[in-house]
Amino acid sequence: MTDRPVVYVTRPIPEAGLELLEEAEVEFHVRDEKLPPGKNELVDRLVELDPEGLLCLLTDHIDGEVMDAARSLDVVSTFSVGYDHIDMDSAEARGLAVGHTPGVLSETTADFAWALLMTAARRTVEGSEYVMADEWETWGPKLLTGPDVHGATLGVVGFGNIGSAVARRAAGFDMEVLYTDTGRQPDVEEELAEYGVDAQFVAEDELLERSDFVTLHVPLTPETEGFVGEPEVRAMKDSAVLVNTSRGPVVDTDALNTALEEDWIERAALDVTDPEPLPADHEITRHVPEKLVLAPHIASASIGTRDRMARMAAKNLLAGLAGEELPNSAIEDRR
Numbered sequence: 384m385t386d387r388p389v390v391y392v393t394r395p396i397p398e399a400g401l402e403l404l405e406e407a408e409v410e411f412h413v414r415d416e417k418l419p420p421g422k423n424e425l426v427d428r429l430v431e432l433d434p435e436g437l438l439c440l441l442t443d444h445i446d447g448e449v450m451d452a453a454r455s456l457d458v459v460s461t462f463s464v465g466y467d468h469i470d471m472d473s474a475e476a477r478g479l480a481v482g483h484t485p486g487v488l489s490e491t492t493a494d495f496a497w498a499l500l501m502t503a504a505r506r507t508v509e510g511s512e513y514v515m516a517d518e519w520e521t522w523g524p525k526l527l528t529g530p531d532v533h534g535a536t537l538g539v540v541g542f543g544n545i546g547s548a549v550a551r552r553a554a555g556f557d558m559e560v561l562y563t564d565t566g567r568q569p570d571v572e573e574e575l576a577e578y579g580v581d582a583q584f585v586a587e588d589e590l591l592e593r594s595d596f597v598t599l600h601v602p603l604t605p606e607t608e609g610f611v612g613e614p615e616v617r618a619m620k621d622s623a624v625l626v627n628t629s630r631g632p633v634v635d636t637d638a639l640n641t642a643l644e645e646d647w648i649e650r651a652a653l654d655v656t657d658p659e660p661l662p663a664d665h666e667i668t669r670h671v672p673e674k675l676v677l678a679p680h681i682a683s684a685s686i687g688t689r690d691r692m693a694r695m696a697a698k699n700l701l702a703g704l705a706g707e708e709l710p711n712s713a714i715e716d717r718r
């Protein structure tokens with residue numbers, strides 16, 4: 384028997400986080416597997432360990448039943464900014480603390496949204512495949528042409544930390560920047576103005592109609608699920624590029640599939656998909672690489688950021704174990 388608090392970590396996270404757990408002398412158990420635990424495995428393990436702390440990933444579905452399996456549970460800390468995989472009402476009803484990792488991944492995720500945007504616009508994946516298929520016979524005036532990024536109109540849906548970091552980067556490309564959110568964000572507009580970005584708040588319809596590039600940065604909630612469906616892709620320019628680094632279900636996959644098929648929009652670049660993971664033989668993959676660029680949910684995957692996320696998740700967890708306010712409480716942040 385030990386009176387050290389017990390913590391269950393559903394998969395290996397960077398050492399930077401585990402070191403903090405070690406220093407704090409908690410008894411932590413890391414499930415050393417590549418794939419997430421199924422619900423039964425998770426429940427069984429929680430019953431067996433009865434941990435006070437659970438450190439989970441966005442691939443773990445933490446519902447009331449999972450929470451109840453650990454009778455001594457005080458805190459759930461997720462190694463992600465998104466917490467749509469955690470039943471927050473159930474957590475609140477049980478008085479659990481819930482931590483997440485906002486802020487530290489915003490710049491890295493914004494970098495990646497731009498990587499996808501540029502890839503889709505300038506056809507770099509197609510170019511690479513073209514060379515490797517030995518199809519490159521000569522320089523061609525019309526070979527793999529795409530739209531200009533500089534001078535185009537960028538539409539940012541969701542103007543939180545990540546969306547505004549994406550908008551800030553548009554300064555280097557002389558872009559017109561439109562954004563939409565639940566309300567106007569004058570403070571963020573002011574901050575961006577210092578970088579030479581004149582971000583204009585517009586209604587959703589106007590953003591879809593005017594943007595050359597539409598980039599999504601909303602959390603997944605009942606309100607944002609299916610935000611981009613058939614009416615939205617139809618409203619976009621037929622030359623438009625859609626970029627999604629938020630959550631897969633924010634885009635209706637069938638509607639996007641049809642939009643690419645029928646040329647309602649030019650291209651899409653997705654880091655997140657519905658379903659996720661996306662099987663390689665899913666219907667929508669027939670558009671790869673000409674009209675669709677895919678990535679396996681890696682927008683925050685820089686080495687430094689993943690270390691910062693690990694430390695932040697560990698700190699949230701330790702605060703919860705100590706009965707202290709979490710440095711980054713998802714319960715507070717969703718209010």
Ligand code: GLV
Pocket residue numbers: 441462463464465466488629683
């Ligand atoms: C990544 O998608 C995250 O929520 O951290």
